Amino acid sequence: MCDEFDKLMLAYQQAVIKHTETLVLLEGFRTKLSKQDYDRLEQVVEQNRLALEEARRNLEEHAASHGCLPSTEPSDAATT
Numbered sequence: 001m002c003d004e005f006d007k008l009m010l011a012y013q014q015a016v017i018k019h020t021e022t023l024v025l026l027e028g029f030r031t032k033l034s035k036q037d038y039d040r041l042e043q044v045v046e047q048n049r050l051a052l053e054e055a056r057r058n059l060e061e062h063a064a065s066h067g068c069l070p071s072t073e074p075s076d077a078a079t080t
């Protein structure tokens with residue numbers, strides 16, 4: 001693994017967290033928000049989802065071109 005991979009992985013993980021947070025928010029406020037506010041929040045969720053996918057793509061592309069994939073051994077350690 002290289003520094004760039006670490007950086008991209010961190011960005012990806014942060015994007016995941018951000019997306020999850022807004023998604024939870026959206027679900028939580030589903031019945032409480034006006035249609036307008038809900039639509040706006042939904043847009044934020046969508047933007048975060050796109051950012052998340054881009055971060056994942058960056059990570060995959062770097063790993064593929066650089067050959068610095070993390071160990072893909074049986075993932076006993078990595079499972080949560």
Ligand SMILES: [Zn+2]
Binds near residue numbers: 005063066068
């Ligand atoms: Zn790399």
